[in-house]
Amino acid sequence: RVRAGAPLTLTARISPTPGAVGVAGKAVVFEWRHPFRKQWRVMANTRLNRNGVARLRWTFNAGGFVVPVRLRLPAEPGWATEPALSKVVTLTVR
Numbered sequence: 178r179v180r181a182g183a184p185l186t187l188t189a190r191i192s193p194t195p196g197a198v199g200v201a202g203k204a205v206v207f208e209w210r211h212p213f214r215k216q217w218r219v220m221a222n223t224r225l226n227r228n229g230v231a232r233l234r235w236t237f238n239a240g241g242f243v244v245p246v247r248l249r250l251p252a253e254p255g256w257a258t259e260p261a262l263s264k265v266v267t268l269t270v271r
Contacts, residue, residue: 178268178269178271179237179268179269179270179271180240180270180271181237181238181239181240181241181270181271182236182237182238183236184234184235184236185234185235185236185237185268186232186233186234186235187207187232187233187234187235187246188230188231188232188233189205189207189225189230189231189232189248189263190229190230190231191203191205191225191229191250192229193229193258194225194227194228194229195225195226195227195229196227196228196229197229198256200255200256201227202224202225202226202227203224203225203229203250203253203256204222204223204224204225204250204251204253205222205223205224205225205231205248205249205250205251206219206220206221206222206223206248206249206250206251207219207220207221207223207231207233207235207246207247207248208220208246208247208248208249209244209245209246210244210245210246210247210265212242212243212244217247220233220235220246221233221235231248237270239270240270240271241270241271242270243267243268243269243270244267244268244269244270245265245266245267245268246265246266246267246268247262247263247264247265247266248262248263249261249262249263250262
């Protein structure tokens with residue numbers, strides 16, 4: 178549960194870590210599912226650090242809805258794994 182207007186920190190961790198495969202970082206995309214359009218939309222593009230952790234600070238301006246959120250790992254040259262999607266996490270914004 179999230180309170181509208183209060184900052185939320187989303188954290189993602191993946192393995193293998195970028196440091197384990199010899200790269201400095203990895204691009205990741207935090208996405209949310211638009212409730213009316215039924216499409217996944219980009220919240221933010223960011224990068225994993227060498228330890229495989231990404232953090233995103235986000236604030237929802239309005240409440241009264243449920244937001245499915247996921248992490249997408251896009252294809253990237255030099256990265257050892259295929260593109261992937263995380264499990265969906267559902268946030269209730271009050």
